[in-house]
Amino acid sequence: MRDRSAAPVARAGRSPASASLDLIVCCSDGRHLAALVVVPLRGAATLPWALLEDGAGHEAAAQRLAREHLGRAPAWLAPLGVAGEGRRHPSGAPLSLTWLALVPQGTPAPEGHAWVPVHAMPALPARQQPMVAAAVAALRDRMDLVPIAFRLLPPEFTLTELQQSYELLLGRRLHKASFRRALQAAYLVEPTDAWRSEGRGRPAQLFRYAPRRRRGHRRPVRFELLG
Amino acid sequence: MRDRSAAPVARAGRSPASASLDLIVCCSDGRHLAALVVVPLRGAATLPWALLEDGAGHEAAAQRLAREHLGRAPAWLAPLGVAGEGRRHPSGAPLSLTWLALVPQGTPAPEGHAWVPVHAMPALPARQQPMVAAAVAALRDRMDLVPIAFRLLPPEFTLTELQQSYELLLGRRLHKASFRRALQAAYLVEPTDAWRSEGRGRPAQLFRYAPRRRRGHRRPVRFELLG
């Protein structure tokens, strides 16, 4: 089905690679954030990576890389960073591009891959070591500008799932009634006509992310986040 | 003193450039954000740029580029983006790296350069055209995580200047007493023993940015910024 050897988009040795591309794919397992690692038959685990001969189309390359390692397109894909300073890739690629992808909760890890909670990462190649933490920090930083919490869920989700997604990113528990009231006021979701019966209790209604125009909202001055 | 021809860090033609590097340098003129443009004797204006043979050390290269165009180190320097998709540099460099620098209000534009308000940019090369808007958006987005407003000021500044800096970034007027109360509560600045007499009225005390440890601050759920 897939080549387990982390199929580089460009093979080393043809022409000097201009950049290495590493991908952090994050997913929620319901309780924690997890990252996708490649677990080869022998040898150490790595994050998905590739070499680029030509940096042009590196976004497309990131997309391709994500597809190859997931079997599907990610729900979200964004550049995480560029590094030229740190340890470079063994191939000698002078630039290291990092991309961050999100997939919905429940996405299975393909053969040769595993979801590993981000707080329990195995030893990774030196270049990749700091990337997971950077990814988590970036997710937390951007979660109120970008619908991160929604991309960790399938297109249709229950409000309880959404709340858990937020709790996971914020790292603390939220109050159910308050969460829903605030969500209501923000016009971020719309109900579908589908319901999901979870076993016992009343079935949960499914919602989808459908932000509506928000009226003029002026941002307050926020000093507290600086330090 | 300086070479006006936008002294590329690596000259085209020696070996294929691996990346182009563009720099947006922003500064406040007290009323608006302005960006540094290179104004050649003949031809169109450009943003400072360079070609990199080797992406390694591109941060150092950005530093160097900023120094060359400013005559001094910027107060802040951060990567803004990587693009491989759009129009590429005429040299054929496959990757386009963009860095964003800030310098304090009052920094003079060297010979052959000019500060241009970001809302009135001249025609730039196609590749550079969207960069200024992206830079402004990035500044607004990150201003409450990173001390952007402070980097637009000299190390010592008056509270009125700081408030103007915030007003410029937020795009609206703030209330003086409230601004200062909030600033006080955030332990972000410390007074120096210097005062500056501005003409009439009581002299203003100078402050410096000196954030102190902020106690455990839990972030509220923010839905309002999504949409």
Next chain:
DNA sequence: CCAAAAGTGTTGGTTCTACACCCATGG
């Protein structure tokens, strides 16, 4: 009945912003 989902009312706290006012100081 019970469990879970969905939603209402309300309350207490904090934050944001504004208004009005104070004093200090240099020209």
Next chain:
DNA sequence: CCATGGGTGTAGAACCAACACTTTTGG
């Protein structure tokens, strides 16, 4: 004097988080 800087008190609005409660609906 007056303009400006620095600061206090306070008030209203908005927001946040929690508690308690009701209603709905499947098992």
